[in-house]
Amino acid sequence: MANTKRELFLKRRLRVRNKLKASANGRLRLSVHRSSKNISAQLIDDANGVTLAAASTLEKGLGFVGKNNVEASAAVGRAIAERAKAAGIEECFFDRGGFLFHGKIKALADAAREGGLKF
Template structure:
């Protein structure tokens, strides 16, 4: 049974999400989405079903529109850490989705940790 790339991505994403659900203990989820042109991250309260904070390279004031590189990911990670602190959140669970924890996703996570988020 050969699976294509999209099906493998979906399996990986669901596997990660289910593991996070089991260990979250009510902490908000830091969800990462990466496309070919942009990277975005949301801080989601799954219990209340709402977004607490978000950051993306699509925001004009950051000057990163259309950039999807390691430096842009690090700036987005620092920005989400700052916005999470403003929302009163310090501990989160990191949801990498179906993306591998390498390169841009790792840079975003490291910058968020340096900004004060614990996960």
């Protein structure tokens, strides 16, 4: 039975999210979304349903508006780590959604780790 790319993506996303929920213990979630033109990251408190910090290539301050490459992803990772530190957040879960941990997603995660986030 052949699955479409979208079906496989949704299956991966649900698998990742369920694993995170099973071991959450009140920790925050660093959620990443990648589109064809931009990439964004949010620190989410699922217990209260609140976004505590966010960064995206849509922000003019980062200088990567409309860019979706590895350099832009790393800049978003550094920005989210900086904003997390300002909010007093040091530890979270990395929610890659249904995206494979490779390329742009990996660059964002590595930059966030270098910025001081632990996951």
